[in-house]
Amino acid sequence: MSSEDGLGIEVKYIANSAKGRGIFARRNFKRGDIIEVCPVLLVPPVDHKYLSQTVLDNYLFDWESEEDSVLLFGYGGLYNHSYTPNAQYIRDFNNKTMVVQAIKNIKEGQEIVFNYNGEPENNAPLDWIKKIE
Numbered sequence: 583m584s585s586e587d588g589l590g591i592e593v594k595y596i597a598n599s600a601k602g603r604g605i606f607a608r609r610n611f612k613r614g615d616i617i618e619v620c621p622v623l624l625v626p627p628v629d630h631k632y633l634s635q636t637v638l639d640n641y642l643f644d645w646e647s648e649e650d651s652v653l654l655f656g657y658g659g660l661y662n663h664s665y666t667p668n669a670q671y672i673r674d675f676n677n678k679t680m681v682v683q684a685i686k687n688i689k690e691g692q693e694i695v696f697n698y699n700g701e702p703e704n705n706a707p708l709d710w711i712k713k714i715e
Contacts, residue, residue: 591617
C-alpha cells in the first residue's frame with residue numbers, strides 16, 4: 583500500500599518492520615536537492631507537556647529554543663531515523679518550515695531517512711526509539 587503525490591516521494595508501509603511506514607523516492611534526487619518543505623506548527627512549552635503524554639510526542643521536533651518544539655505537516659513526521667542518513671532536515675525559523683534536503687544522491691525506490699538528532703553525523707542514542715521497537 584502506498585500514497586503518492588507530485589513531490590517525487592511516496593509513503594510506503596514496510597511489511598515485517600518495526601518502522602511501520604516510511605518515505606521513498608519516486609525519482610532520483612541529487613545531493614543538495616530539496617525533497618520537501620514542511621510547514622510547522624509551533625508547540626509552546628505549556629502544550630508540549632500535554633502532547634508529550636500522547637503518541638504525538640514521537641512526532642515533535644526541537645525548534646528555536648530548548649522549550650519550543652514543532653509538529654511537521656506534509657510528510658515531515660513520516661521520515662524514518664537513521665545514523666547513516668541520505669537526507670537532513672533544516673529548520674527555517676523565518677518561514678516557519680522544516681526543509682528536507684538530500685545529503686547524498688538518492689535513487690528511485692530508496693527510502694529517504696534522516697538523523698533525528700538533527701545533525702547527520704550525531705550518533706547520540708535516541709532512548710525513546712528503543713521504547714517503540
